[in-house]
Amino acid sequence: MAANEDPKAVAELLWGLRKAPSRGPRPAFDVTQIADAAVKVADAEGLEAVSMQRVAAELGFTKMALYRYVNDKAELIAVMIEAAVGAAPDLSGIAGWRAKLEEYARELSAAWRHHPWLPSITAGDRVMGPRETAWPESALSALADTPLTERERLDAIMLVSNHIRATHAAAIPGTQTWTSGEAAPIMRDLLLLNADRFPLLATTHATPSATTTQEFGLHAILDGLEHAITQRTPKG
Amino acid sequence: MAANEDPKAVAELLWGLRKAPSRGPRPAFDVTQIADAAVKVADAEGLEAVSMQRVAAELGFTKMALYRYVNDKAELIAVMIEAAVGAAPDLSGIAGWRAKLEEYARELSAAWRHHPWLPSITAGDRVMGPRETAWPESALSALADTPLTERERLDAIMLVSNHIRATHAAAIPGTQTWTSGEAAPIMRDLLLLNADRFPLLATTHATPSATTTQEFGLHAILDGLEHAITQRTPKG
DNA sequence: GAACAACTGTGTCCATCAGACACTGTGTAT
DNA sequence: ATACACAGTGTCTGATGGACACAGTTGTTC
Structure with missing residues (x-):
């Protein structure tokens, strides 16, 4: 070890x-x-x-x-x-930073789906190889025409990647957070037993929704980035 | 093992x-x-x-x-x-979901700073104890007055928590992503040596910025959530 | 009070792990 | 031809998590 x-x-x-x-x-x-x-x-x-x-x-x-x-x-x-890690996606054929980033997220998610052990060990400070390095390079290309600073672009693509990483396990087949895995049902029972101490969690019955956890988060992140981008873009 | x-x-x-x-x-x-x-x-x-x-x-x-x-x-x-895990923060004294979530993120970050090994093992499907369970309960309280569905609130607080988790290592003292750790400088040299293959990454000199990686991401996430919230709030 | 059963911490043992090192054999350069 | 650099193997060590038998301790029951 x-x-x-x-x-x-x-x-x-x-x-x-x-x-x-x-x-x-x-x-x-x-x-x-x-x-x-x-x-x-x-x-x-x-x-x-x-x-x-x-x-x-x-x-x-x-x-x-x-x-x-x-x-x-x-x-x-x-x-x-x-x-x-597979080949990094070529986003040049897609119009608009948002569509590009969405495609990037999809590709990243797909790559990790093929190798479920990958997201957990690719976190943190680490030397990447050339094939892997092509991924953030690809992601940066999505934000090239954007008024964000270099630093912000880097932060933005890390934000997207980290979100995909974090929601990866929950996004596997059709499962959802709090309902996947073998710990989840036990956690649920515990919350119901202790509903007085955790009323908000206990009443959160994981209501089925149209979007997945991953989609919701990605959408929110992209909305947030859009806000930052339009804010920096001189109007007119 | x-x-x-x-x-x-x-x-x-x-x-x-x-x-x-x-x-x-x-x-x-x-x-x-x-x-x-x-x-x-x-x-x-x-x-x-x-x-x-x-x-x-x-x-x-x-x-x-x-x-x-x-x-x-x-x-x-x-x-x-x-x-x-310390005691979950009491957000009831803070006005507004956004300020509450910001405080929550700060508290979470502080708790993890005291125990740097904590964020990495608290990821994924897992049975939580009562003290730990109080944290998401606290986070949910921030969104209680919000038009989001239960599911969305859960997704939202996971989004925030996961972001803090992912940016935790980079947020430690005054360090920044791509410049912290011992792998980063080597990675930097490799990018400069291969600037033709990775032009965007190579020219990204990690320009110093006013906000940290963690702040940038949190800001974007909160902006995105605000967008979702105002969208669902009937105007007038 | 004596016998019993439940429970304690200890000592011993095992499989598995990453890795060090010495060794024999092989191919190339001189 | 000979020396050297390299290949894969066998053996060993120290650490790991954990199974299991054991002797000592303590509350319960007669």
Whole structure:
């Protein structure tokens, strides 16, 4: 559980700056095969099933062989992410920043739906690979014609991405927050039992609505951004 | 690393439904002392330093003694959360839903600042204890006089909470996104080296701004909610 | 008061994890 | 031909969460 967390080494790995050796036996595989195998395990059995042992077994090699390609497990995770994120969407064919951002959110959500373990580990300070980096680049393009400052554009796309991330679990099939998962029904019973202490929560029966939690939040965020944009746009 | 994840058992623990035994030796301590010790470790050395061994040592007992009070580590985490979350804010003295939500966001942010490990583990489907449950109850009170539906109110407060959670790390002292952490400067160098592939990101020099990332997002969210609220409010 | 049953904390054991290190074998450069 | 750099393997360590048997303690029941 050490996970060296050496961002410089991770960067060299992800951006192809590792020097290829000239002498010695040919490697039996490469780092992308490791990444693919690990992604396969994570997709099938969850991220917690991904161990050096398990991934090595998937490739038919011993655990320690992986350490020739990857310094530690943190690097394994890094290449997994880079392998699992798909191609960033091209938003140039869409008119208007709002439609672009909506499409971006949809694409992001779809990518994460294919790899449910992805959103949780892509949070926080981290070195991204080139494929992943293309995503925020794409998102920024949506706001290019906007009067927002560079800083605000960055904040705006993080706001959208973080919202999709947070609502990801609740947005999976047709489930909704407070009604999905196995903890939710128990939580509901507890609230009803303690309705005197938590009247607002207890009476919130998760009324079915036309929009999902994810849609509601995205809509609100975009409305808020629109407000900021029109405010900065000189009228006339 | 099993973590039984039995939400029913967790609920019994957190809501005080565990039957107290009548016979046998008196317990040397109780579950709240375990929780406090674990919180102390997490605050000082991070969540990853919290192991059964470590917490038991803190109390001067063996690891296995803890299992008399807690079924597994998942329950340890659960009582840690309940012990660490402070008292939910009372928003009744504040006028207007927007000011109330702003205060709520501030309080939430402050609570998490005292326990930086808290936001990451409080995400997702989970059984909450009574102290923690008081928080969303408090947040809902901010929107009570609002024309939003129950569902929308829930979605709204989750939107705010999730935003605070996501921007928490970046909001710590005076740091900003893309400039905090040890990965950020490396990421920056990579972007400059590959400015042709990522022109928008590369030229985004994280221009200093008056507002923080957290403030910008919260402002946008509240603007969006205001839009939804005024839209539903019959004019005249 | 004695016997019993419930309960306590302890000691021992196991599987699994990430990772260090020594080793044998292999291919290339000299 | 020989030396060297590299490959994958086997073995070991320390930490993890947790199962289980055990001896000691205490309230309940006779």
